[in-house]
Amino acid sequence: MRVLLVEDDDRVAEALTPALARRGLAVRRLAAGAGVLDLVGEVDVILLDLGLPDVDGIVLCRQIRAASGEVAVIVVSARGEVDDRILGLRAGADDYLVKPYDVDELVARVHAVRRRRADRGPGPTGSAELAGVRVDFDRHEVTVDGVPVSLSRKEFQVFAQIVAARGAVCEREQILAEVWGRAGAAENRSLDVHVATLRTKLGRPSLIETVRGVGYRLSGQPGGLD
């Protein structure tokens, strides 16, 4: 297994590299984002620190995913906020690990994401379409009949979760946990408001169905998801 460690902190890299090597991983390290895209085709898994000196880690993650559907990406970051985690995953990361972490857990996740991506095969499209509504998960964009619709970050996150469920019910608790990080009364009301706004903005009131007491689902199965 070939691993590319993108980490600007020398102390972290110098501790991690031999620890990973002892566990059978072939590790290369870059101390910045520059050069990462050149190595995408030569490694199996990229461990990506979000806080890099020369480039926004989220932007780089998106570029890596655009360059290759095969390489697995684990975002490794000190940022633990739920929004950052979602941002990383939406940018195409396969997993997310918050520092400090256990090396054995990291190695377990490296093997897991590699397995998942190998099972899935290359070339996930990163977008889905239903009833003229198209969602680009990588670019965080939604268009209706080709016309861009401006959604807030949370509106996009809520809609993306419902779409990614492919017509299955997306439970309220799951959306609340992923998007708000908690499921109190205020968040529950806010979710209702966000869905109502989505229906209006998309101009497709029946696209998102309410499953009373459970959650939401799309009124059909979207195309384009792998």
Ligand code: CA
């Ligand atoms: Ca850093």
